[in-house]
Amino acid sequence: xxxxxxxxxxxxxxxxxxxxxxxxxxxxxxxxxxxxxxxxxxxxxxxxxxxxxxxxxxxxxxxxxxxxxxxxxxxxxxxxxxxxxxxxxxxxxxxxxxxxxxxxxxxxxxxxxxxxxxxxxxxxxxxxxxxxxxxxxxxxxxxxxxxxxxxxxxxxxxxxxxxxxxxxxxxxxxxxxxxxxxxxxxxxxxxxxxxxxxxxxxxxxxxxxxxxxxxxxxxxxxxxxxxxxxxxxxxxxxxxxxxxxxxxxxxxxxxxxxxxxxxxxxxxxxxxxxxxxxxxxxxxxxxxxxxxxxxxxxxxxxxxxxxxxxxxxxxxxxxxxxxxxxxxxxxxxxxxxxxxxxxxxxxxxxxxxxxxxxxxxxxxxxxxxxxxxxxxxxxxxxxxxxxxxxxxxxxxxxxxxxxxxxxxxxxxxx
Numbered sequence: 001x002x003x004x005x006x007x008x009x010x011x012x013x014x015x016x017x018x019x020x021x022x023x024x025x026x027x028x029x030x031x032x033x034x035x036x037x038x039x040x041x042x043x044x045x046x047x048x049x050x051x052x053x054x055x056x057x058x059x060x061x062x063x064x065x066x067x068x069x070x071x072x073x074x075x076x077x078x079x080x081x082x083x084x085x086x087x088x089x090x091x092x093x094x095x096x097x098x099x100x101x102x103x104x105x106x107x108x109x110x111x112x113x114x115x116x117x118x119x120x121x122x123x124x125x126x127x128x129x130x131x132x133x134x135x136x137x138x139x140x141x142x143x144x145x146x147x148x149x150x151x152x153x154x155x156x157x158x159x160x161x162x163x164x165x166x167x168x169x170x171x172x173x174x175x176x177x178x179x180x181x182x183x184x185x186x187x188x189x190x191x192x193x194x195x196x197x198x199x200x201x202x203x204x205x206x207x208x209x210x211x212x213x214x215x216x217x218x219x220x221x222x223x224x225x226x227x228x229x230x231x232x233x234x235x236x237x238x239x240x241x242x243x244x245x246x247x248x249x250x251x252x253x254x255x256x257x258x259x260x261x262x263x264x265x266x267x268x269x270x271x272x273x274x275x276x277x278x279x280x281x282x283x284x285x286x287x288x289x290x291x292x293x294x295x296x297x298x299x300x301x302x303x304x305x306x307x308x309x310x311x312x313x314x315x316x317x318x319x320x321x322x323x324x325x326x327x328x329x330x331x332x333x334x335x336x337x338x339x340x341x342x343x344x345x346x347x348x349x350x351x352x353x354x355x356x357x358x359x360x361x362x363x364x365x366x367x368x369x370x371x372x373x374x375x376x377x378x379x380x381x382x383x384x385x386x387x388x389x390x391x392x393x394x395x396x397x398x399x400x401x402x403x404x405x406x407x408x409x410x411x412x413x414x
Contacts (some may be wrong), residue, residue, distance in 0.1 A: 002191055004223030006033055006179030014175055016363035023173065024381055028162045031177040031373055032187060035151040039161035043193045044089040046165060047200040049079040052089060055196040058229060059189045060142050071139040074098065074132070077121040081111040084118065086159045091147040100139050101129050108130060157191050160376050164194075165201045168217050168244075170384060180226055191227030198244065205242035214243045224248040225255035233267040235285045248272070253285045273304045275344040279336040285329045293328035293344050293352045 003010060018027040028039045036240060044052055053075045058355060064066040078097045082089055087108070096103040104126055118174040125132060133140070147156055167174050176194055205214060218294070228248075236391065239246055250256065256265040256409040269275075269292070282287050303318040329341050332354060336342065337358060345351040372380075 001036075001175070001220040001229065002176045002178065003193055004178055004180040004187065004191065004226050006031060006177035006182070006187075008034075011175065011177065011369060012365060013360075013363060014173065016366040019366045020363070025372070025376075026170070026172045028167070028172060028174045030154065030162060030175070031179070032183045032190065033177065033179045035154050037369060037371055038151070038154050039152050039375075039377075040157045040159075041162035042090070042155060042157050042160040043197045045160055046204070047198070049076055050380060051081055051200050052079050055193055055200070056142075057139070059193040059229065060138060061185075061188075062138070065140070067135065067138060070135045073364065074125060074136055075123065075139065077118070078107070079410055081107050081122060082120055084114055085110040089157050090158070091143050091152070092156050094247075095143040095147050097142065098132065098136060101126065104129070105344075114279070115187070125366060143190065143239070144380055145189075149186070159315065159374075161372065161374065164197050165204060166381075168201055168205065171217070180223060188226055190230050191221075192229055193220075195227060195229075195232065195235070198239075202235065202239045202242040202244055206238075207243075209242075216243050218245045220246060220247045222249045222251070222304050226251045228256075230258065230261050230264060233264065233271060235244065236268065236271045244350060246272075252280065252282055253288065254282065273346050276340045277336075277344070279342075282331050286333045289342070289344070290326045290328050290330045293326065293342075294350060295324040296327050298323055298325045319382060328354075 001014075011031075015024075015027065018024050020347060024147070030038045039212070043055055047055065054070055054276055057068060057072050057074055060071075075094070078094060080090065082097075087093065087123040097107055098104075104122065108119055108122040108126060111122060138294065146152060164173070171381055176191075178191050181188045182189075194336045216372050235245055251267055253269075256268050258264045268286075275289070275292070299320050301320050304315045305312050306315050328344070333342060339357050342354055343351075343353050343355055
């Protein structure tokens with residue numbers, strides 16, 4: 001879950017649900033506002049140089065395409081060199097290569113021993129090092145914020161607790177609390193980078209995991225409009241093949257309007273299967289949802305009237321004709337009460353309904369949240385690996401590896 005509010009009440013709710021389900025060992029938490037409660041997460045952990053470049057550059061807002069292309073070129077050259085020389089990708093390392101001439105020269109020397117052509121790209125950056133500050137200032141500033149902020153120690157790590165591919169494979173629960181009110185642009189960049197990381201995971205699943213072994217994995221994005229970019233629709237369309245179920249939460253259709261991409265809203269509507277609509281005030285949005293739900297045939301009666309001394313009255317004759325009516329009337333959407341919603345399901349067959357949502361209630365306070373420590377996570381990973389190795393048969397003299405998982409808060413049947 002990616003949450004733009006960062007409300008601690010939601011943390012307590014998820015914590016309580018995980019505790020009741022015996023899945024505390026599956027729950028990971030990352031917060032910009034509460035790094036002391038957070039697990040570590042490095043969004044640059046996975047991906048080739050191009051994917052990592054897209055994560056970094058794609059998370060930033062660009063007003064000029066020229067500066068974006070310059071940033072992509074520089075980031076790709078440095079990332080290719082770091083990967084070639086076997087170095088871990090970290091924000092601090094990238095920032096140093098862009099801002100410290102000696103660091104860039106060292107990387108160039110290491111790269112030259114393996115790839116002379118790639119070294120030429122770095123030599124060009126060295127020769128124009130002082131101009132880089134003008135052309136790459138946006139990239140430098142963003143990398144600085146990620147590597148020097150109060151929560152940077154939770155991001156700038158070689159062995160993070162949160163790995164989104166591992167979360168998919170182990171069906172972990174990961175909650176990102178990004179607090180848009182307090183952190184604004186930083187939260188938006190972080191949210192976009194998490195979505196870029198999910199794209200990398202989706203690509204890996206489709207390229208390396210057989211379809212029969214892929215499983216349903218929900219992704220919830222609250223305040224979605226704050227984190228979406230123009231390339232998100234392609235991810236939304238392709239992610240279904242990897243069985244990532246993307247759920248977008250936003251206040252209105254107006255949140256999905258981008259002046260530079262007027263068709264973005266329509267593309268999101270067309271690439272989502274289920275629409276759950278609460279009360280709306282915008283007449284254009286109400287009309288659009290009613291039209292999306294479609295119409296059905298109905299019989300429309302007409303009655304003949306005549307003037308009488310006592311006023312108009314029916315003659316007793318009339319007619320019935322076939323007509324169309326909205327499946328979801330516009331006034332129904334206007335008058336929805338708290339806890340009520342309209343559902344439109346597109347596939348496998350068009351379905352519409354007016355429903356009463358279940359109130360989840362307020363779970364019992366689960367106590368102060370404490371994130372899993374690195375030592376606990378390593379034990380969980382080792383136990384999972386052993387359990388996978390003996391899944392088809394366990395020698396009688398080997399202790400049940402699931403016992404270690406049970407000690408850490410797991411259910412056997414999860």
